[in-house]
Amino acid sequence: MYFAKFKFGVWVLFAMCLIKCSLEFDPADNYLINCGSSTDASVGDRVFLGDSNVNSSVVLSTSQKIWANTSSNSIPTSDSSDLYKTAQIFTGNSNYTFSVSKHGRHWIRLHFFPFASQNFNMSLARFSVSAQNFTLLRNFQPDEVTPVVKEYSLNITSDKLILLITPSSGSFAFLNALELVSVPDELIPHSVRTVDSPGSSENLLQQALQTVFRVNMGNTAVSPRNDTLSRHWVPDGTFLRTHNLVQFLSKAQAINYTGSGKTLGQMMFNVYINSWFADKHLELDKLGSPYYLDVAVRDSHSNSLTVSVGTISDGSSYPNAMLNGLEIMKISNSKGFLDVDASLKSSAKVKTGLIVGLAVGVVCIIMILGLACFLVRRRKRTYSNANGNKIEGASEYGYRFSFAAIKKATDNFNESLVIGVGGFGKVFKGVLDDNREVAIKRGNPDSQQGINEFRTEIEMLSHFRHRHLVALIGYCDEQNEMILLYEYMENGTLKSHLYGSDNPILSWKQRLEICIGSARGLYYLHTGSAKPIIHRDVKSANILLDENLMAKVADFGLSKAGPDLDHTHVSTAVKGSFGYLDPEYLIRQQLTEKSDVYSFGVVLYEVLCGRPVIDPSLPREMVNLVEWATKSQKKGELEKIIDPNLAGQIKPESLRKFLETAEKCLAECGLDRPTMGEVLWNLENALQLQEDEASSQGSDDVSLQVDDEQPLQSLPSTRQYSMGSAADIVDISMNTVFSQMRNGTMR
DSSP: OOGGGSEEEEEEEESSOSSGGGTTOOOSOEEEEETTOSSOEEETTEEEEEGGGOOTTEEEEOSSOEEEEOOGGGSOOSTTGGGGGEEEEESSOEEEEEEOSSOEEEEEEEEEOOOBOSSOBGGGOOEEEEETTEEEEEEEOOOSSSOEEEEEEEEEOSSEEEEEEEEOTTOOEEESEEEEEEOOTTTSOSEEEETTSTTOEEEOTTOOEEEEEEEETTSOOBOGGGSTTOOOBEESGGGOSOGGGOOOOOTTSOOOOOTTOOSGGGOEEEEEETTEEEEEEEEOOSTTSOEEEEEEEOOTTOSOOOEEEEOOOSSOSOOOOOOOEEEEEEEOOTTSBOOHHHHHHHHHHHHHHHHHHHHHHHHHHHHHHHHHHHHHHHHHHHHHHOOOOOOTTSOTTSOBBOHHHHHHHTTTTOGGGEEEEOSSEEEEEEEOTTSOEEEEEEEOTTOHHHHHHHHHHHHHHHHOOOTTBOOEEEEEOGGGOOEEEEEOOTTOBHHHHHSSSOSOOOOHHHHHHHHHHHHHHHHHHHHSSSSOEEOSOOOGGGEEEOTTOOEEEOOOTTOEEOOOTTOSOEEOOOOSOTTTSOHHHHHHOEEOHHHHHHHHHHHHHHHHHOSOSBOTTSOGGGSBHHHHHHHHHHTTOGGGTSOGGGTTTOOHHHHHHHHHHHHHHTOSSGGGSOOHHHHHHHHHHHHHHHHOTTSOOOOSOOOOOOOTTOOOOOOOOOSSOOTTOTTTOOOOOHHHHTTTOOGGGBO
8 A cells, every 4th residue: 555645544542432422323314225236235234225226316327227246156255245246337437416415524335346247347347436526446446356345435515426437448337336324523523633744734624535444453343234333343463563462352351450550541651653643641531431533644655554552661650551443544635536546647747747837837927918918908999999889788798689680580490490409409590681691599598507508608709709719699688588699600510521411521631621720719718818718518519610611619608717827727517528528527527728638639539530429339349439449549450440531541641640649639637638739730730741742642551550658749830820820810809709790680
């Protein structure tokens, strides 16, 4: 174990009773689930409900419900054997949502035993589990021999708890049983003293805990059925360094205090954690009343933790010490990890990123402040000169259309004019009074989420205008309607040109130019204001093409302002589209610009392969595009994944640069991904290599081996594409965003 990488809470129990604090405790929340089963399982007097029998307070969201079971002969005999006869299998990202009756500390206990199954070798399962912004398990693979119970304690402060289960790439997850149980308020303190940093304390309210050891002194085990809080205590025999200095006693035996120590109050001793004093001259003054010593420790020089009780060496007559129990709990680190490997894996990169960030940060701050001042001054100047006809009392974000004008433009929402349907609502093709064609998106007025997306889209597009962002023309909010008007994009979505329609096939050069245009739009979002704007729903269906196949990023309903300069992320609920979601964002619920980079990497593979991101109709190993493509790429089998329509078109140098870019975008850790600016430069380079007459001619032979360690290069581009072209920024003024409108249709 790597104790050095985490703080540990050490609970040392003295006197005669381990469970006094929990007597008569009735948990407000007591969810016990026998996963993958339609029947209940009893463990002592506790009943684990089968998945089919759980009430509506628990909701399981998963792409496919798969149950597995085994015979009892393969399960090691124990009090909880019945729990390990069945399991719920997860082949995709899944979550349990629990309704929480009472806020406060709760135990989460995860039960695992990889028994033999007809369709799944569960010993090969590898997955991650997270809850409430904490990573509980990362790339976890359960032990193949004995059942494993992982116990955590989280302070739940909302009415819902979402437990996320995320299979690792190319693998799956499983769960035999699951517990979510309230913890007595007094059991775990809000803060504890740190023994290796005198005068300081560790705040536990905002931390997650993992039980590492729970030891019962006296060399006897305590099973969950004999503990009123259903905890499992292991005997201390295997942990003792010197057996000859220990005498095991039970409550049935008389305790002989010897010498002058006639009462417990006269028993005085020291308690040590490693070489540190946890308590000096501890004196127990109440016979039979439990005493708890709560401390935290972080020792960076050892991979073990030593807890000692010893006599006082000052010549006094206190020869004995005593100990009843010991609990050691791991405290989550600053990144919310309780998993050792995940913390170790990212630590070196975090240090490197910090050093580079300090060097570059000053320059970036100066540039951003300068740009912000320029934009503010320009916005004020444009606003004062604008002669728009904004109605008094209307929204600050632009012009409203009357509902009558919208109905006229869409022929009273004629279904024959529907050009798309999304989560927000239907999209109609409309014609305004000046004969201009527009796209009109009509939202569902009964959707609370729709209201939020409606407001967000107006706010975002009213502040930004760029040639690679779909322009907002106006909106209508009469009669509880949520209607948005955009410029009409003649060629529809990028998705419709890659698969599933009769649209003309895009050439490799066209695909590269579309990717470059999309990257330019996203780069502008990330860098065009003091705070970056994170799109959060980058996908091929949200990249639209005009009559010249120029790409424009659309659908900003889920967009969110990024972190301030002194923050690395924004904590927020997970939103986006399945298959495109950044796994780091999904697990941690911490949003950064790199989440958009990951989604764009998925789009790049979609462009290259010409198939859906998730296709359940394909064989299992091909269902997930990213997993299938990356595996094939590493095997050197690129010819299997490239869209057959591109045969003979792609020059190897261009393909190599494109694949390098896509692969880096999909790095598991956000810190390892390039910025959108770096992605843009490298896509431009891929297009240069494709057009370079000196390059090798296109060939059907595209079996290239891409070096995983080769870094992305930010090569200056001599093409017409550039990240900061003035032609791209059409205008930033809120008024000018709506400057195309004629007064006849406004009010």
